[in-house]
Amino acid sequence: MATINGKDIRKLVVACDAGMGSSVMLASTLRKQLGKTGVTVEHTPVNSIPADADVVVCHSGLAARARSVAPDKPIVPFQIFLGDPAVTKVVKAIQQGTDLNV
Amino acid sequence: MSELLDPRAIRLAEKAADRDDAIRRCGQALVDIGATEPGYIDTMLAREQSISTYVGEGVAIPHGTLAGKDLVKRDALAVLRFPEGVDWGGETVTVCVAIAAQGDGHVDLLAALAEILLDEDQARELREATEPETVIRLLGTIQEETES
Numbered sequence: 001m002a003t004i005n006g007k008d009i010r011k012l013v014v015a016c017d018a019g020m021g022s023s024v025m026l027a028s029t030l031r032k033q034l035g036k037t038g039v040t041v042e043h044t045p046v047n048s049i050p051a052d053a054d055v056v057v058c059h060s061g062l063a064a065r066a067r068s069v070a071p072d073k074p075i076v077p078f079q080i081f082l083g084d085p086a087v088t089k090v091v092k093a094i095q096q097g098t099d100l101n102v
Numbered sequence: 103m104s105e106l107l108d109p110r111a112i113r114l115a116e117k118a119a120d121r122d123d124a125i126r127r128c129g130q131a132l133v134d135i136g137a138t139e140p141g142y143i144d145t146m147l148a149r150e151q152s153i154s155t156y157v158g159e160g161v162a163i164p165h166g167t168l169a170g171k172d173l174v175k176r177d178a179l180a181v182l183r184f185p186e187g188v189d190w191g192g193e194t195v196t197v198c199v200a201i202a203a204q205g206d207g208h209v210d211l212l213a214a215l216a217e218i219l220l221d222e223d224q225a226r227e228l229r230e231a232t233e234p235e236t237v238i239r240l241l242g243t244i245q246e247e248t249e250s
Contacts, residue, residue, distance in 0.1 A: 020203040021155055021165040021212075028213030029220070045168050061153040081157040082219055 004055060004074050004100050006093035011040045011050070015058040015066050019045040022059070022081045029082065030057075033091050049073065055102070057087060074102040106208055107241065108135045111180035112234040121195075124188045125150055125164045128180055128200035137178035137202045138166075145170025146200070156193050159225040163215070165201035177207035181237050183229075196229045214241045 012030065016023030027043035034041060044050065046062050049070045058066045060077035067075055078084035093100035111131045118124035129143030145166035149155065156162045166173065180200040187194040199215055201208060218224040218240055231237050 017149060017152070018166060018168045018171060020171070020208075021163050021201050022157060024206075024209055025157065025163070025212045025216045028209065029216045032213075047168070059153050082216060083158070 002074055002102055004093075004102060005097065006090075006095070006100060007097040009039055009054040009090075009094050011042065011052055011054050012090070012094075013049055013053040013056045014041065014043045015046040015049055015056055015062060016043065017046060017062065019043055026057070026081055026087070030087070030091065034094060037094055039094055055090065055100075057090060074100075076100075076102055106177060106211055107179050107181070107238060108137075109234050109238075111135045111137075111178065112237050113181070114183040114185075114232055114234065114237070116182045116184050117186060118184055118188050121150065121188055121190050122147055124182070124184060124195070124198060125200075128164050128182050128198050131180035131182060132178060132200055132202045135178060135180070137174065137176050137180075139173040139175065142166050142170050142173040142202065145173065154191050154193075156190050156195065157219060159219045159222075160187075160194060160196040160229050161199065161215075161219060161225070162190055162195045162197075163199045163201055163212075165203070171204055174202045174204045177203045177205055179208060179211060183231065197231075211241055 014023040014027040023043040027041050031041040046065050055074045057076045063077040078086045125146050129146050132138045133140050146164050149167045155164050182198045187196055
């Protein structure tokens, strides 16, 4: 368990297996929700999570792989592609500059 | 838009025995329009076995694995509707938006789909669409709104 403050998140990465489906969709909705905050939202295959990612959001089924690829990054696993409470928490932490436990 | 969403790949009165059958039909639509090699279909089945592509509101977005990307010839979507519904690991899927993509050409369309699914009325309209024009209008109109 680690804590990251929403203010310190500059780049959020949505990781997926192929990076062509659900991660694209989630990234587009997050980009819209976070548009005003200036946070960069990218979607990538889980095997190529960029080094400058501040937080990684991925399906719970891929969380273990994401942790092995990016052991030093906060990983937020989710179950539902649209409207998952775990993802909503990340958005709130960024918008309000509050702490996020991951 | 028309290149991504070929009317020949909008099939709104499909029937499938189960989830795998539905995915094969989706994959076949992508193969039929020349978007992928036939081998792509197996990677779609593999992806679904590892993590479901159900995204909510009776919609799934089947697509291949990372390895399957090599079998994509051009970015394209297929929209298949199963009026009788297909059991999708406990959820009922009525509409599949199948994806073949190497690049990011389809991102706007998926963004539009996300918007549709977050709006109950539009999600229902998509589930009940019987004409390809309705699907094109839903995905197309929202896309313009997102861009503005």
